[in-house]
Amino acid sequence: MRDLRPLLAPTSIAIVGASSRLNTVAARPLENLQMMEYGGALYPINPTAQEIAGIRCYPNLEELPEVPELALLVLPAQHVLPTLESCAQRGVKAAIVISAGFAETGSEGAQAQVKIREVAQRSGMVICGPNSLGVLNFVDRIPMTFGSVADMKDWPGGRVSLVSQSGGLLVGLANRAFDAGVNINYAVATGNEADLKLSETIHYLAEDPGTDVIVVIIEAIRNGPRFLSVCDRLLELGKPLIAYKLARSEKGKAAAQSHTGALAGSYPVLQAVFRQRGVIEAGDLDDLFALAGACAAGRFPTGPGFGVITESGGAGAITADRADDLGLTTATIGKDTAERLKEFVPQFAPEQVTNPFDVTSIIAQNPASVGSMAEAFFDDPAVGGLMVITAGSGEPGKARMQALLDPIQASKKPAFGVVLAGSSATPSYQLLRSNNIPAFHSPGKAVESMAALWHFARARERHKARCQSQEKTAASAANVKEALAGIGSAPTEYDAKRFLKQCGLLVVEERLAQSADQAVDHAKTLGYPVALKVQSPDIIHKTEVGGIRLNLDNAQAIETAYEEIMTGAKKAVPQANIAGMLVSRMVSTPLEFVAGIQVDPTFGPLILFGLGGIWVEVFDEAAMCPAPLIPDDVLEMVNQLRGAALLKGARNMPAVRPEEIQKLLLTLSEIALASQGLLSGIDINPLVPTEDGRLMALDASLFLSRDNS
Amino acid sequence: MRDLRPLLAPTSIAIVGASSRLNTVAARPLENLQMMEYGGALYPINPTAQEIAGIRCYPNLEELPEVPELALLVLPAQHVLPTLESCAQRGVKAAIVISAGFAETGSEGAQAQVKIREVAQRSGMVICGPNSLGVLNFVDRIPMTFGSVADMKDWPGGRVSLVSQSGGLLVGLANRAFDAGVNINYAVATGNEADLKLSETIHYLAEDPGTDVIVVIIEAIRNGPRFLSVCDRLLELGKPLIAYKLARSEKGKAAAQSHTGALAGSYPVLQAVFRQRGVIEAGDLDDLFALAGACAAGRFPTGPGFGVITESGGAGAITADRADDLGLTTATIGKDTAERLKEFVPQFAPEQVTNPFDVTSIIAQNPASVGSMAEAFFDDPAVGGLMVITAGSGEPGKARMQALLDPIQASKKPAFGVVLAGSSATPSYQLLRSNNIPAFHSPGKAVESMAALWHFARARERHKARCQSQEKTAASAANVKEALAGIGSAPTEYDAKRFLKQCGLLVVEERLAQSADQAVDHAKTLGYPVALKVQSPDIIHKTEVGGIRLNLDNAQAIETAYEEIMTGAKKAVPQANIAGMLVSRMVSTPLEFVAGIQVDPTFGPLILFGLGGIWVEVFDEAAMCPAPLIPDDVLEMVNQLRGAALLKGARNMPAVRPEEIQKLLLTLSEIALASQGLLSGIDINPLVPTEDGRLMALDASLFLSRDNS
Missing domain, CATH: 3.40.50.261 (Succinyl-CoA synthetase domains)
Structure with missing residues (x-):
């Protein structure tokens, strides 16, 4: 440096x-x-x-x-x-x-x-x-x-x-x-x-x-x-x-x-x-x-739940709203904490002692009490950080914040002062700042900052895990390189799936046929109905040349489709070098996923995972994460998808087992690292859930780096 | 009052x-x-x-x-x-x-x-x-x-x-x-x-x-x-x-x-x-x-495009970013405007005279020039409003803003001052405020405010259109009431679709069968394959009792399915009053929509429209709008859907004609108004696009108000 x-x-x-x-x-x-x-x-x-x-x-x-x-x-x-x-x-x-x-x-x-x-x-x-x-x-x-x-x-x-x-x-x-x-x-x-x-x-x-x-x-x-x-x-x-x-x-x-x-x-x-x-x-x-x-206060939350002591019930509701938006939560306080807080609000029923803790009149009459309340919150293991919200004008506002200084000093958890007033609360602000306590006007913005601190704290944990990670996947670097070596300069769909299979991933059962008769034989082995797909390095968009036929359920249908596909393909791309016809078992599913590798010119390989079909295009729902991944990254990616619930088996569809998603994405990560400079991307689309909770590739494309092709 | x-x-x-x-x-x-x-x-x-x-x-x-x-x-x-x-x-x-x-x-x-x-x-x-x-x-x-x-x-x-x-x-x-x-x-x-x-x-x-x-x-x-x-x-x-x-x-x-x-x-x-x-x-x-x-400045944009004169190129980029997020745009300025602006930047190539207009050094050397630049922008009909962004410290910052006062006074378009500095720009702020010119620190927040003004201006136009609206739909109030009168206290799917048809909406071709033989006859009339669906006011979730069979493509299959559905339904709900079996022509589509009426306890009936299938549940993509609707409301609803592009015919699926969406939603609006107090909701799910660009109801539910049922 x-x-x-x-x-x-x-x-x-x-x-x-x-x-x-x-x-x-x-x-x-x-x-x-x-x-x-x-x-x-x-x-x-x-x-x-x-x-x-x-x-x-x-x-x-x-x-x-x-x-x-x-x-x-x-x-x-x-x-x-x-x-x-x-x-x-x-x-x-x-x-x-x-x-x-x-x-x-x-x-x-x-x-x-x-x-x-x-x-x-x-x-x-x-x-x-x-x-x-x-x-x-x-x-x-x-x-x-x-x-x-x-x-x-x-x-x-x-x-x-x-x-x-x-x-x-x-x-x-x-x-x-x-x-x-x-x-x-x-x-x-x-x-x-x-x-x-x-x-x-x-x-x-x-x-x-x-x-x-x-x-x-x-x-x-x-x-x-x-x-x-x-x-x-x-x-x-x-x-x-x-x-x-x-x-x-x-x-x-x-x-x-x-x-x-x-x-x-x-x-x-x-x-x-x-x-x-x-x-x-x-x-x-x-x-x-x-x-x-x-951030400058140097304290980071111990969990996603935080405590709120508030002089405004409305401001308390805002913290709960924003927490909900940002993956935090107003902590569910423990029994001990509730009992300690109950002392300050004898008129409350026990179930009214909740977090956010709304104490409008108590704080007004006894500003110092807010310090003891803060101590109760800090002692609660469910509370990862604390916000104290006051109206805040002038010296009375400052008195509330003054009472907080010692309890905050004694704790290591982040503590924010939220002062609803503006210029008239300058004494409160100055007191908070001179004690390096983050100060906010807006309860919503305070929650955003708490979420930022939590984001950083979690990333630190993930970084530690990444440094110690020794995850093994089926795809060792040697494996990946060997599998890649067997692939020609313009890989077909069949090549792409063979590659993925060699790397340990699940692909749909399929065979390459060189004739209509062979296609019928393969279909008998695989079981009807099947799909036929033309395989040629010169035909990238198979659908556009009529190169795909689905749901063929007898020999006659296969023979007819075979001939029609061949005729159509040769007409559309006369010079096409046709490697054969892929015969695949038909798999129908209302739910499709996509996964893959994308090599960004700045940051290198990223792993993608998301919902498939037209939805990935319209909703842009794929999660991305730079390789190498660790299991925690996979969790983050899944949580990031709005459709994450679908993985758990919506509408009687099979649930996908989390360890299978992890295996898939970590394998792709391994492939991405082992193939740097050789591959410019992999696109598995669609991936479908199987009855036993795995993800199976129905179609895939492999893109070689131009330097090497 | x-x-x-x-x-x-x-x-x-x-x-x-x-x-x-x-x-x-x-x-x-x-x-x-x-x-x-x-x-x-x-x-x-x-x-x-x-x-x-x-x-x-x-x-x-x-x-x-x-x-x-x-x-x-x-x-x-x-x-x-x-x-x-x-x-x-x-x-x-x-x-x-x-x-x-x-x-x-x-x-x-x-x-x-x-x-x-x-x-x-x-x-x-x-x-x-x-x-x-x-x-x-x-x-x-x-x-x-x-x-x-x-x-x-x-x-x-x-x-x-x-x-x-x-x-x-x-x-x-x-x-x-x-x-x-x-x-x-x-x-x-x-x-x-x-x-x-x-x-x-x-x-x-x-x-x-x-x-x-x-x-x-x-x-x-x-x-x-x-x-x-x-x-x-x-x-x-x-x-x-x-x-x-x-x-x-x-x-x-x-x-x-x-x-x-x-x-x-x-x-x-x-x-x-x-x-x-x-x-x-x-x-x-x-x-x-x-x-x-x-808002207090009392000026509203004349269009979604706005002009930006900026002393910071980065701040200019921010306005373009936020405009993109919020449905506004940095206006494409006219040739005349570009020529007028070019005078201030003789060293620029003509294509560099763009909006945002980045004039760092010019403004520094000649603060007054910003006034003439503003005039050029105001005169451009593509410019609905103007933002002037300056670094802003002290008296030099104020001088830039001073030059703006007359041009702003002479125009009726909204004009914002964005001053990047904080307290050191107090003179600029005071000048802007004392002239009732909105002032911001953040270019992004200025764009949010411009978007808010534009939102209000458009709503005013829509309100005028709503007051003048005399839209006729197929569903007159008398029609709707007559159609409703024929429906029993617990409407089946068949009832719901008959009702919609009577109100002028397109529903899938279907017949009610009282026996397996009759079902086969209906199938012959409709054409194979068909779906069979049990119809009973006592069976709400048909799938759960095995009450639906799809893709039946011969008489034998229909007969078997008929018996199996009857047996299953009687077993699951022994006391069920079964009205018959609905025979519907099968329609397969990769794309489903939903539409309906939801009666909110506070605001009354709202019209819904969105993407269907599992996606509406997971992505919460339905747009809502209080009834009565006018055509502009329908446009707004469609634009609000992230999947709006799908309506234009994605992936070789038929495009839906905008006037058909309008007809559907305006009819629902008419139904909602005519049936207030009688209906508590309508759920059309799925709706599928037809080859001729209409939307056809495949399934529907009608919910009567409890007071009336």
């Missing part, structure tokens, strides 16, 4: 292309650094000026009295490359290229950008940008940016890092973090990422002892494997990564491409990565720092 | 049960009214005190020097009813019952509540509560509540009303409205709604010339028809209603019931009402006042 310290906290800075014209991109960085009283050496470089803003100006890098640690480039695009080469020669450790006019402008700019990367690779210099808004260091108070940071002096440094591929959002978000009581250490705009990528930046910050939480704005992940390994490292370190993804839609992608030249990949694939690796996805920019504040 | 002025702005107030013990529910209302220097007469009533807080106290209502306009009750529950009776006798016009201990505590409390309603009905007195937090009037500055309103003096009165069934949220929300620059006129907590209901309150405010927008927190709608007619009235008046629904989930409903005794109805039904009637639903409490602010 490269050392980014010279980029984030340079001891000396040269500003190449510095200008004295106020309010220009070229003038601002120096103004900002002077305003923040940067303590290191500052070298404006401009061949036509003697002095800028009272500081001596140099004509070029060569004439500086020392080699600056960082060069900040605010030059026109055509001067960027020679300047970087000169920086590299002189031994400058890091550069920020603010200049735009590269990949975002088209192919010529993209080529220039490749050369920037080459300079970095040759020299080891860290280059941030081009088209970067810059880097802000709030701990050492170094604003290396042309962004407007007039208020930066008021913003204390903290332990949350902000990395954005969109520079325009950077300063605004840093300000909003401050407003939300979340203090930033570094804010980095990676721009077009010629050299320094989002993943490397996150990786450095992950290892940085001054960083607890990382917030990222993602346009496109350029290095998938590195992003995956960084996510794993964050799980090991217990540092949450919070992400907002922009350029999700086609129009959004187009906007992003003209912005930083980024080719935004598949959003559903990225979401699958987030789910597996515990990345917390913010639904809106507005949510980023509520989530960051919740 | 009753006059709520005495409740909202009373000229004199008696506080019955007033106390001098600080920080109690009984002391607070007087403290609040004194703090706000209430100008009317104030009468504390307490038999044991001479004076409270310097004001003369009276032992009872009878001894007051005048009849107060409003009585505020802070008495123990058992004293409430006699006090209200005494108020009614004396001619008090309105009462707020803050006292709790009614329906929320169980059946005894619910009975006491019925008596409160009776007092109101007998006397005409308006009673708000019991279990109400009270009423706050920000225009005349009258806080009739025990809530803590210490900061109320700082909150200016406005034109947005707030009505909440949850009192605990009321004051906090009013404070947050103020923080968001949205000024409230009245805030009403309706509590348990013994007399005054949410719908009546909204109705009064709808007609109030001082109210432009209404924000409601809903636990349960108690009077569905009135709510529907109030929504219509708001559409006529052009006053948006913004709602947050709590108690959506089962746990949330349980929490609400112990809170205000409300039985929260079906959330999906309420959402169907919101969709049809243009009610704007907030996803979170946090979103309420962003939406209210957007």
Whole structure:
């Protein structure tokens, strides 16, 4: 891992292309650094000026009295490359290229950008940008940016890092973090990422002892494997990564491409990565720092159930609603807890002592009682975390929160303060924040944050399990490679299913026939009715050439169908090389599934599983998960399907045994890993449940990588 | 409609049960009214005190020097009813019952509540509560509540009303409205709604010339028809209603019931009402006042496309993403517009002049240019509204927004300012707010508000069409009643389909057989294969008694099946009265739909349409819409289905003609209206597409109202 310290906290800075014209991109960085009283050496470089803003100006890098640690480039695009080469020669450790006019402008700019990367690779210099808004260091108070940071002096440094591929959002978000009581250490705009990528930046910050939480704005992940390994490292370190993804839609992608030249990949694939690796996805920019504040408290739920003490019954109902949406629950409290709580509400019937615990008038008359209530909740093993909701105005509101401080201190469970009032509850907010207790206005948003913490906690457990996983499947790597070796360059359906069978998966009983007579013989062996399907590497869409006949229930029907299929296929694709006719036992089922392997250009192989037939197309119901899978991933995938209930045997259909789903998907995972570079995908569609609860492939396609075909 | 002025702005107030013990529910209302220097007469009533807080106290209502306009009750529950009776006798016009201990505590409390309603009905007195937090009037500055309103003096009165069934949220929300620059006129907590209901309150405010927008927190709608007619009235008046629904989930409903005794109805039904009637639903409490602010500007989009001028390319991409989610679009700008915009970005290629219009450096160097850009966008007919996104810090940020004021003034289209920075952009915010221009921090939230305005605008158009609608369907009211009259008290499947046929709908060809021989005859007429289905009012689930046989393709098979079904049915339900055996032509289709009528206890009949088979159960894909429907409602229902594409003929299946879907659903709507009180539901499942693009009922059930059966 490269050392980014010279980029984030340079001891000396040269500003190449510095200008004295106020309010220009070229003038601002120096103004900002002077305003923040940067303590290191500052070298404006401009061949036509003697002095800028009272500081001596140099004509070029060569004439500086020392080699600056960082060069900040605010030059026109055509001067960027020679300047970087000169920086590299002189031994400058890091550069920020603010200049735009590269990949975002088209192919010529993209080529220039490749050369920037080459300079970095040759020299080891860290280059941030081009088209970067810059880097802000709030701990050492170094604003290396042309962004407007007039208020930066008021913003204390903290332990949350902000990395954005969109520079325009950077300063605004840093300000909003401050407003939300979340203090930033570094804010980095990676721009077009010629050299320094989002993943490397996150990786450095992950290892940085001054960083607890990382917030990222993602346009496109350029290095998938590195992003995956960084996510794993964050799980090991217990540092949450919070992400907002922009350029999700086609129009959004187009906007992003003209912005930083980024080719935004598949959003559903990225979401699958987030789910597996515990990345917390913010639904809106507005949510980023509520989530960051919740994470910064460093506490994670011990279970999906949480406790609610509320001064508003309505707010309590909201927590229950949102918990239901997000896979959490308002915990069913134990008998002991109910008895302890009953003391505070003698007028309640025992069955009225429930969670959410609605205590409007009690809290009003005795604010301190909320502390003892909290203790009762914390002691309950069914309670994984706690929310205390108050109306919150002024000093009375603060008194309620004051009573919570000791019990929260004594517990390790996450505890949130929800204060329904806004500005009039400032005393409550300040008290909560100064004690590092996450504070919210909205009960719904508090539940979203609790769900995010739980998502991260579970992903950490899964990561541990993944590291220890020694799952064996029928498909060893050697097996898979051997099975693949026997397949020609254009595998037919028959080849695909033979391959799957060799890898240990269940496929429908079938035989390849070379003549109508042989087809009839096979049908007798398999049992009527059967299906006939033409097999040819040259015919991909069999239905379109009339190449499939179903439900043939006697010899005559088979013979007729055989001839008709052959005639039709030869007419439609005269040069087709026909390997024969597949005779398969007919299996009818109202319920179809699909499974497969999809190789994403960024993240590599993902395993798919979902409902089949037309429904997968219309409802987009397939769950995806990056390989390798562990059993817990399979559980997550199944739970993610809205149709999961169908697997348990809806409408008198056979139930599928969970261990069979697991076997199927783990085998596909094994195949995906063993065949990397050889296979570009597998599509099993449909898969049908058998009477004994297994999943059987009725049809399958195998796609070889172009490099190898 | 009753006059709520005495409740909202009373000229004199008696506080019955007033106390001098600080920080109690009984002391607070007087403290609040004194703090706000209430100008009317104030009468504390307490038999044991001479004076409270310097004001003369009276032992009872009878001894007051005048009849107060409003009585505020802070008495123990058992004293409430006699006090209200005494108020009614004396001619008090309105009462707020803050006292709790009614329906929320169980059946005894619910009975006491019925008596409160009776007092109101007998006397005409308006009673708000019991279990109400009270009423706050920000225009005349009258806080009739025990809530803590210490900061109320700082909150200016406005034109947005707030009505909440949850009192605990009321004051906090009013404070947050103020923080968001949205000024409230009245805030009403309706509590348990013994007399005054949410719908009546909204109705009064709808007609109030001082109210432009209404924000409601809903636990349960108690009077569905009135709510529907109030929504219509708001559409006529052009006053948006913004709602947050709590108690959506089962746990949330349980929490609400112990809170205000409300039985929260079906959330999906309420959402169907919101969709049809243009009610704007907030996803979170946090979103309420962003939406209210957007509505308060009183401008509505002229189309689903909007323009974006943005200083951040990333923020532009976000608007495109969210537009895609919400059925809006970043407008495709016209050639003229592009040419006008090109002047500002001479370095751009013509194809780079797109919307979102990313103008980072131009705006920085020439803030005023944003005004001329806005004019170009406003002039484009494809642009229904405009968003201008800036980084926003300090005075430079304000300068960009200043340039927008005149162009916005000159246009009637909605225009939003999106300022990415937080507190450091206060000057921009203040400028926008003081000019009644909706302001946002988050581009995503701005798009949500634009979508809300568009939703309301479209609902207004639909409402106009509904008022003018003279749609004729095959099912006139007389027809429907005649068809219903011929049906016995326990209609079979055969009865249900005959009824539908009489109403003009297409049902599968079928005959009722009384013997195996007759069944064979019918099969010959209909054509093989056929299905046999036992018909008995005593057998509801035919499959469970083996009462259905499919795909019978010869006489022998029919005879055997007939006997087996009869034997099985008689064995399973010995006393069953068997009307015969339905012989239906077999129709096989991979695609099934469902349609029907569901009578909701709150809102009356709704029309359903969706995908059939197991999918409707698992995916919950049916769209609902309250009857009566107009053609636009049908379009909305179809668009709402994720599987809408299937209706256009997926996978070589016949496409369904839009006019046939319309005919089906409008006929069901006609049936629903003509059969009110007689039918409690119709379930057509499955409906299958025919070769000529119609929808044919294969099975149907008719449910009669219990009152009539």
